[in-house]
Amino acid sequence: MTAQTSSPALGQKNISIDPKQALGWMHTARFFTTAAQLHQLPEVSVPEIAFVGRSNAGKSTAINTLTQQKQLAFASKKPGRTQHINLFALGRQGETDAVLADLPGYGYAAVSRTDKERWQRVMLNYLMQRPSLSAVVLLCDPRLGLTELDEALLHAIRPRVEQGLQFLVLLTKADKLNRAEQAKALSIMRLNAGGGEVRLFSALKKQGVDDVAQLLWHWCHPAVPNNGNGNTLEAPPTLPPTAPGL
Numbered sequence: 001m002t003a004q005t006s007s008p009a010l011g012q013k014n015i016s017i018d019p020k021q022a023l024g025w026m027h028t029a030r031f032f033t034t035a036a037q038l039h040q041l042p043e044v045s046v047p048e049i050a051f052v053g054r055s056n057a058g059k060s061t062a063i064n065t066l067t068q069q070k071q072l073a074f075a076s077k078k079p080g081r082t083q084h085i086n087l088f089a090l091g092r093q094g095e096t097d098a099v100l101a102d103l104p105g106y107g108y109a110a111v112s113r114t115d116k117e118r119w120q121r122v123m124l125n126y127l128m129q130r131p132s133l134s135a136v137v138l139l140c141d142p143r144l145g146l147t148e149l150d151e152a153l154l155h156a157i158r159p160r161v162e163q164g165l166q167f168l169v170l171l172t173k174a175d176k177l178n179r180a181e182q183a184k185a186l187s188i189m190r191l192n193a194g195g196g197e198v199r200l201f202s203a204l205k206k207q208g209v210d211d212v213a214q215l216l217w218h219w220c221h222p223a224v225p226n227n228g229n230g231n232t233l234e235a236p237p238t239l240p241p242t243a244p245g246l
């Protein structure tokens, strides 16, 4: 499905899941809930992966591409399309084992200053306090690079990354770059990503899709290295089940 191969780091950490299985798991995504305020979000007992980034970076499109669903998340040419935190459940019905969160983008010029500041506060509180948050996917259009708000976000999550929060920078719309520009964007971002993963991604060309699906699967199913028989075991979810419907 994609031009990219799995990263060596992924292979070293885990016995790599088959890309088809990872994509099958992503395809189980269904709408779970939506909230305008942090306190309206239900607690969840499974790993939550947040898609964040400036407005129009391609967050909703990336969710639709990874889940192979056309309209799960609202994507639009018009910036500011996503205005709530939307949660999607993953795993077979009744066996939710992860949640994806599509967040409104920041930096959209037409939004009033008060609304911008309110949203930035909500997002930073979400990133710093949400107990189930296990991974952050920061989407960045490599033609624009990291903005001041992206940098502020990276700074805000750093303590949680040090405590084990997984982190991926997705360089979106890679179809707009030639091969040399892609390689350059990748190496620049690797220097800035502070130890997080970095991948090129194109919803249009389906670039990076297999690799990212595998990475997210592994993050949500951390393998216990050895059970004594040379096999890997699935670790149970880290949080007790509390959320209704999960």
Ligand SMILES: Nc1nc2c(ncn2[C@@H]2O[C@H](COP(=O)(O)OP(=O)(O)OP(=O)(O)O)[C@@H](O)[C@H]2O)c(=O)[nH]1
Binding pocket: 053, 054, 055, 056, 057, 058, 059, 060, 061, 062, 074, 075, 076, 077, 078, 079, 080, 081, 082, 083, 103, 104, 105, 106, 172, 173, 174, 175, 176, 201, 202, 203, 204, 205
């Ligand atoms: N060429 C190209 N365009 C893309 C790609 N991904 C997204 N887009 C386009 O970028 C625009 C914005 O995409 P969205 O997914 O709505 O972006 P968003 O980050 O969710 O935006 P907000 O909800 O406003 O924060 C749409 O016109 C998409 O079609 C891609 O991989 N390649």
Ligand SMILES: [Mg+2]
Binding pocket: 059, 060, 061, 074, 075, 081, 082, 102, 103, 104, 105
């Ligand atoms: Mg969106």
